[in-house]
Amino acid sequence: MNINAAFYKKSEQPLRMCIFLSFNGVATMVGALLSFGLGHATHAAIKPWKLIFLTIGLLNFCWSIIFTWFCPSTPADARFFNEKEKAIAVERVAHNYQGLKNDKLQFHQIKEAAMDLHCWFYALVGMGVGVVNGGSSNFQSALLKGFGFSGISTTILQLPTGAIEWVVVTAAGIIAIFFKNSRSILLFLTCVPGTAGLIGIHVIPLTHKWALVGCTWLQYIVGGPVILSWILLNANVAGQTKRTITNGMWFAFYAAGNIIGANIFYTNEAPKYKSGIIGLLTSYCGVMFLTIFYGIGLIWQNKRRDAKYGKVEGEAEEEAIINGFKDLTDRENTGFRYCL
Structure with missing residues (x-):
């Protein structure tokens, strides 16, 4: 079935994808409301904080x-697509030169992932955004309390963070x-x-507490870099085994970053937590520096491939699509071009 890939872009599927990825922002708002309500359940059999953890944990x-x-697992297996939409999704994947899922483990792709600077870029970005996420999510309440708000007020003040994250992630x-x-x-x-x-x-001085609250809300925009690093990873790493390994590296470094971010805030530095704020600031700057370096590198690699193999059009594009379905990696497929 020959379907123009441009039709896919005009359909509502990309919008569904964005809304799905930004669901975490909606969940944050729901979580803040639940925490605020459950925090008033002072006559329950268990303490309010335990009730909050149990309720939100059960929902998760x-x-x-x-x-x-x-x-x-693949566009062809999507229950929420009809046959026409599946064909469109498969063709869109084909034009990414990545083929579909391959369950066979390719050991040479594991080695390639370990030696590819692209994969380490994603891992380091994962650690950077993980540090920010771990610090901001675990110590937002502590920061807000230090600005002069009560414990229950800090809970409801976290409500706008979900809305900010939802808007930014969806727009991005x-x-x-x-x-x-x-x-x-x-x-x-x-x-x-x-x-x-x-x-x-x-x-900003502590006397301007609402300005400080606004600055704290901005930390939940970290959902944007998280999602965009996923998008870049999945667009630029070809080969099922290689992409799986790279995803594993990203999540491992992201988890490590969350642990680091939660342990660089020291109680004796309240309410500004100087070490924690500097740590988060350093992580953001590191991610921005890596992104500039990475973007320039992608431009250079695409130009080098064009000069060596020619433009990807006509028969060259068909060959690149076939190589994608053969589960070749982005390095092996001479028709592969990196997305910026």
Whole structure:
């Protein structure tokens, strides 16, 4: 079935993808409301904080079951697509020169992933955004308390963070899909507000508590760099085994970053937590520097490939698509070009 891939871009599927990826922002708002309500349940059999953890933990567990059941392994397996939409999705994947899922383990792709600077870029970016996420998510309440708000007030003050994350992630996802070669730029730009907010927390006096609250809210824009690094990874790493290994590296470094971010805030430095804020600021700057370096590198590699193998059009494009379905990596497929 021959379907123009441009039709896919005009359909509502990209919008569904963006909304799905930004669901975490909605979940944050729901979590803040639940925490605020449950925090008033002072006459329950268990303490309010335990009730909050149990309720939100149960909701996450239930959602994980739903996600596992409905999330497809390939576009062709998607239950929520009709046959025409599946064909469109498969053709769109084909034009990425990555083929479909291959369950066979390719040991040479593991070696290639370990030696590819692209993969280490994603791992380091994962650590950087992990540090920011771990620090901001674990110590937002402590920061807000230090600005002069009560414990229950800090809970409801976390409500706007979900809305900010939802708007930023949705907007960034839509722009990345509809504007060619904008991903690296967006990754850099979505780091700027959080960086500015950290500088604000560091320099603004405690007497301007609402300005400090606004700077704290900006830290939840970290959802944007997280999503955009995923988009770049999945667009630029070909070969099923190599992409799986790279995803594993990203998540391992992201988890390590979250642990680091949660352990660089010291109680004796309240309410500004100088060491923690500097640590988060350093992580953001590191991600922005890596993104600039990476973007320039991609431009150079694409030009070098064009000079060596020629433009990807006509028969060369057909060969690149076939090589993608053969599970060749981005290095092995001479027709592969990196997305910026």
